[in-house]
Every structure is written in structure tokens, then in C-alpha cells.
Amino acid sequence: MEFSELIKIRRSCRSYKEAEVSEEDIKEIIRTAQQAPSWKNSQTGRYYVALSDEAIETVFNALPGYNQNSTRNAAYIVTSFVPGISGRSSQGDMEKEGDIWGGYDLGLQNAYMLLKASELGYDTLIMGLRDTDALRKYFDIPENEIIMPVVAIGKKNAEANMRPRKELDEILKIR
Ligand SMILES: Cc1cc2nc3c(=O)[nH]c(=O)nc-3n(C[C@H](O)[C@H](O)[C@H](O)COP(=O)(O)O)c2cc1C
Numbered sequence: 001m002e003f004s005e006l007i008k009i010r011r012s013c014r015s016y017k018e019a020e021v022s023e024e025d026i027k028e029i030i031r032t033a034q035q036a037p038s039w040k041n042s043q044t045g046r047y048y049v050a051l052s053d054e055a056i057e058t059v060f061n062a063l064p065g066y067n068q069n070s071t072r073n074a075a076y077i078v079t080s081f082v083p084g085i086s087g088r089s090s091q092g093d094m095e096k097e098g099d100i101w102g103g104y105d106l107g108l109q110n111a112y113m114l115l116k117a118s119e120l121g122y123d124t125l126i127m128g129l130r131d132t133d134a135l136r137k138y139f140d141i142p143e144n145e146i147i148m149p150v151v152a153i154g155k156k157n158a159e160a161n162m163r164p165r166k167e168l169d170e171i172l173k174i175r
Contacts (some may be wrong), residue, residue: 007144010114011160013123014070019155021051021075025120026153032116037103039086045109048139058138059150060130066153070125074154077113078135080145081106091168099146106148113151123156 030047038044049057059076060068087101088094095101114124132147141147 001013006115006118007014007084010118010124011162012125013152013154013156013160014125015157016071016152016154017157018073021122021153023030023051025122026051026077028121029113029116029120029153033109033113035045035103036108036112037086038108039101042085042105043044044082044102044143045106046082046141047078048080048135048141050076050078055138059135062134062138063127064129067129069072071127071152071154073157074125074152077151077153078130078139078141078147079106079110079149079151080141080147082142083144083146092149102146102150110149117153121155123160124154125152127152 026049030049033045033047034043050056056075058080060071081102083099083102084094085102087106090119110126114126117124121130126149128149130147132149134148135141135147136143137146
């Protein structure tokens with residue numbers, strides 16, 4: 001698939017039909033996420049995937065109601081990163097932005113992840129609000145890992161709307 005087509009079809013999906021998300025596809029998607037650049041190739045992103053009924057129900061219950069309504073019939077990918085590694089200078093000091101760099105690296109990985117999912121025919125929704133305590137307990141996520149968004153993944157039930165973007169001159173300055 002052409003890159004520009006991929007960018008166009010990747011939209012936040014808030015209605016899913018019952019459909020299998022295969023373990024093989026999840027592995028291919030996360031392998032693609034691993035190809036993203038990261039600070040000193042530190043690769044601090046981590047993924048916890050809910051494919052079984054029990055795991056899906058647990059993640060579902062860790063979401064606020066409006067995100068539950070948007071993601072019925074979807075599977076979930078919980079994303080996190082190991083802090084204190086990305087963002088360190090060659091002397092070992094943490095840059096003043098600190099662990100934001102770990103979040104930056106994870107965001108790059110997650111962008112690759114979403115695009116690969118789209119290429120394989122899946123639809124996705126990033127969700128920022130979630131009960132991290134419940135997710136940490138269920139997946140046994142180490143205490144130091146910072147849990148970032150949960151991403152719903154499945155097959156769309158309805159076409160997602162194209163959300164508008166700001167005018168380029170609002171976000172871009174070239175001199
Ligand atoms: C960090 C982050 C958190 C988000 N959280 C939610 C969320 O909790 N619920 C939701 O419906 N959409 C959520 N979104 C999706 C955005 O609303 C969506 O990406 C944006 O409106 C642009 O639409 P598009 O993804 O279809 O291009 C989130 C997106 C990001 C990047």
C-alpha cells in the first residue's frame with residue numbers, strides 16, 4: 001500500500017465489529033513498531049496485549065465509559081516504557097526534559113504500530129484515560145514502567161470521520 005494511502009486510511013475508529021485479531025498479526029505489528037528510532041537505540045517501549053476474553057474484559061473495565069462504548073468488540077494493546085534510560089547524555093546525566101524522551105520514543109513506536117495495523121486491515125483507537133493500577137496488576141507490569149495509552153485494535157464497523165487539521169502556517173515556520 002502507498003504510504004500516502006496508509007496515512008489517509010488510518011483514522012481513530014470508535015465502532016468495531018466482532019472480528020478476530022490474530023496473535024501472528026500482533027507480533028508483526030509490534031516487530032514493525034520496533035523498527036522506529038529511539039534514543040541510543042534504547043528501545044524502552046513495552047507492549048501488553050489483551051486477546052483472550054478475560055484479558056479484553058479486564059482492559060475494558062479499566063477504561064472510562066465513553067471509551068468502553070467506542071471499543072466494544074475490539075482487542076487492546078497497553079503501551080508503556082521503562083523510564084530513566086532514554087534521555088541520558090553520553091556522560092550518563094539525564095537531559096533536562098527527563099523521561100519525556102522515553103514517552104517520545106514510545107510515541108514514535110506507536111505511530112509505526114498504528115500504521116502497520118492499518119496496512120494489515122485493522123483499525124485502531126488511542127486512549128489516554130485508563131486505570132493504570134488495574135492494568136499494572138493484571139499484566140504484572142513492573143512498578144517502574146510508565147503506562148501510557150491503551151490502543152484498541154479491531155475491524156471497523158463504520159467508516160471513521162476525517163478530523164480537520166490546523167492550517168499549516170499555524171504550526172510551521174520556515175525561515
Ligand atoms: C495521546 C492520545 C490520547 C487520546 N485519547 C483518546 C481517548 O481517550 N478517546 C478517544 O476517543 N480518542 C482519543 N484519542 C484520539 C484523538 O482524538 C484523535 O487521534 C484525533 O481526534 C485525530 O483524529 P484521527 O486519529 O482520526 O486522525 C487520543 C489520541 C492521542 C494521540
